Amino acid sequence: MLGYLVGRLSQAVVVVFVMSVIVFVGVYAIGNPIDVMIDPGATQEIRENLIRQYGLDLPLWQQYFTFVGNVFQGDLGRSMVYNISVTSLVFSRLPATVELVMVSVCIATIIGIPAGLYAGYKPDSIAAKLIMALSVLGFSVPTFWIGMLLIMGFAVNLGWLPSGGRGEVAQFLWFKTSLATGDGWAHVIMPAVNLSLFKMGLMIRLTRAGMVEAMGAEYVRFARAQGLPDRQIVFGHILRNISIPIITVFGLELGSTLAFAVVTETVFNWPGVGKLIIDSILQLDRPVMVSYLVMVVLLFVLINLAVDLIYARLDPRVRLKGGS
Amino acid sequence: MVDVTVQTPPVETRAVRLRHFWSDYRRSWVAVLALAIITTLVLASFGAPFLVPQNPYDLAQLDWADAFLRPGQTGSGGYVHLLGTDNAGRDMLSAILYGLRTSFVIGITAGILALILGISIGLTAAYFGGRIEALLMRIVDLQLSMPAILLALVMAAMLGQGVPQIVLALVVAQYAYFARTTHGAASVERRKDYIEAARSTPLPTRRILFKHLLPNVLPPLIVVATVQVASAISLEATLSFLGVGLPLTEPSLGSLISNGFKYIHAGRSWLSIYPGIFLMVTVVAINLVGDQVRTVIDPRNSR
């Protein structure tokens, strides 16, 4: 087990290193941020001072190592647009995104898993066909368009919900969240639903596929031959079995929900990290882009690792073989 | 030269297989409808110059006086704007069909390029095995764990606006799906006897790869390809919506919606609703077709 963990961790370190190089080089290929930052009428002297100040005159590899060195000291650089440290910028935006992602993942799970179970339990029923049709819509219709429809429907036409932005925040235990206020919920619900649809579609399909497969499995027949009622077969036997792939994908998708938050946050003007990265891309705010992307890579590696560990915990067959 | 024949699994003639495929496909009327819709949309978008009154790319044909006409109103050109006009006086229906054409071109090109790249990588990995396989598939896996939208976003940001740039960004974001599928199917096939048999003959590697391995991994790839074309179209629209895709002077569905989004609070919903409906119908229809193809070619479903 320990050997396995060490192996996986060193792999993760290599991946993060390689990806950070790619991201760094890639982002620096985009263009010169100085042109964006300063007034075109500024003198050549001001321009060169700025370039030196940001270390942009150094060779790329040197810039990279400066960056890495700073990262190890907890310094991700300064935003060229907001002129504050990237760390505090990202952390000021992070709670909003985490809030949004959590609510949407909960919505997706609470609706998606039961719907998928039902669709797999009675695959020929009309309700199951309807569920499946909705799941196709859920992950084939582009998120931003659904978001737009939601705004048109609930904000513009009906006027029930605000069309964007984050609501009032209030203290909850030791952190501030908008989920502690009614206004906060009114703001979060529409973007959260929007963000959850793709994942819900995925959950439904995954659960249904697992359910259909399990319903034909020998152990289910055996359970039926023992006289177990269907309810107990589904919740006692099958759910435990199919929870393994569901949790795996769920974990992996947690990362992609953060990425999709980019779209939803833009549509709903939600002040999270997704909106931040889009703004920084459009404004060529390099330090923010690099830091965000490296952080995303790190996040994905960690999620992958966590999923593998949970997997090993859930499936007794995996536990025996460590190593590879 | 000695003529070497290798026993491949028995196959029906192409015509017979096609007929079987169609008779199975036809059993879902939804899928048939979806196929009809796609055909119509492809024909309408590529025939757009002959079908619609205006070329939305040609600024000379636009008249500011026609801006924000509601659907059904008649503009200065003397014809009815069925779906209204936008802020620049562009006829929405024309813009949508031209935009749809751009979306199709981008989606299909990106799909085909990603398919070719993915097949090459997947087949290479599966055929050679060992270190090459480990390295290639590690890269692919890593990329698959990242959401395509993020990759496409970063790529698009790096490459800048324009059709070739977007296509490249989409290919980079999507080839991994094909590589994964090809590799999966090919590693299963590789272990089968007929490939072993082919490898023991003096056939050139290339021939084994393309004549023997490829035909057998093609069916699952077709399904992935349909779905990926839809997702390329939707990704492109998303990128354009986020502002890193195509400019409005080259309208794709995404940039039309993005433009219309600015006016939803002003009650001018037709600017974004109609291109959105076309986008949704296109993407959903392609997915439905892909779904049915998957069902039909899945050996578990044949009784």
Next chain:
Amino acid sequence: MTAALEVKGLTTRFETRAGHVTAVNGVSFAVQPGRILGLVGESGSGKSVTGFSILGLIDAPGQVTAGAVLVDGIDLRQLSDDDLRKMRGSKVAMVFQDPMMTLNPVLRVGDQMVMAVRVHRAMSKSQALDHARKALEIVGIPSPAERLRAYPHQLSGGMRQRVAIAMALLHSPSVIIADEATTALDVSIQGQILAEVRDLADTTGAAIVWITHDLAVVSSLADDICVMYAGRIVERGTADQVIGHPRHPYTQGLLDSIPALHEPGQKLPQIPGSTPQLSRLPQGCAFRPRCPRATDLCRTDPPLDIRDEQAVLCHHPLERK
């Protein structure tokens, strides 16, 4: 004495694209308490479908279309779904072929057994666990308390099958249906389990239906034998009758092809041809194309010929020697 299990005219059909397929066609037999019935047939003969039909576990596109299944005199086919479910496991239990697949791989053996106990009996978890442990002891599993904590993959194939048999015994059912229960096991373990099954029938008084393709297995185990071919029972009698004096040419063919009954070096006789597809059965007797005794008469449905309680479905049965 009423039979523990009596099956009358059981018929099961499947809807397929090729049309109706009658997998089980008017099957009738009875098993007395404490006796073992061997149900023998090649794969595709409908023997497994018969087993599942008895428990009412046929899924769409299949359906039991006719017949009665009496367990202790109660017709299972007349029961509501829920009453039928309550009979399963408590009155009629079943053991399946593949011990790898019948236990849920991600649940501990104990958890699975506790679920099976508590579905029919109001017991606390610890009582149920205790009950499960006793059942494991009965089938000869060493250190049963430890096995209860194990996951199925940690047990050997023979051990898993014993667990499955123990689960079948949990509620002292009147009838146990075992479908190829030892086929997947090593011959030595197969022998042990067969001996235990014989023992169980004698001590618990359960009636056992032993479904197998292996006539050699049932010849040593069963009291009575039914031979199935293409969905019908073609011969029925005591084990001594069927093995000693087969009357159906098919049974004779099966017996002839058991290697152990022949001198070494002799050429092993085979039944020519292969099992017919149920969707394309020949007219009249289904065995006709493969039968050495077939005549034109066999194009009509064969009559039931009963002599000394040995029944045979044939126009030209073999005469008793």
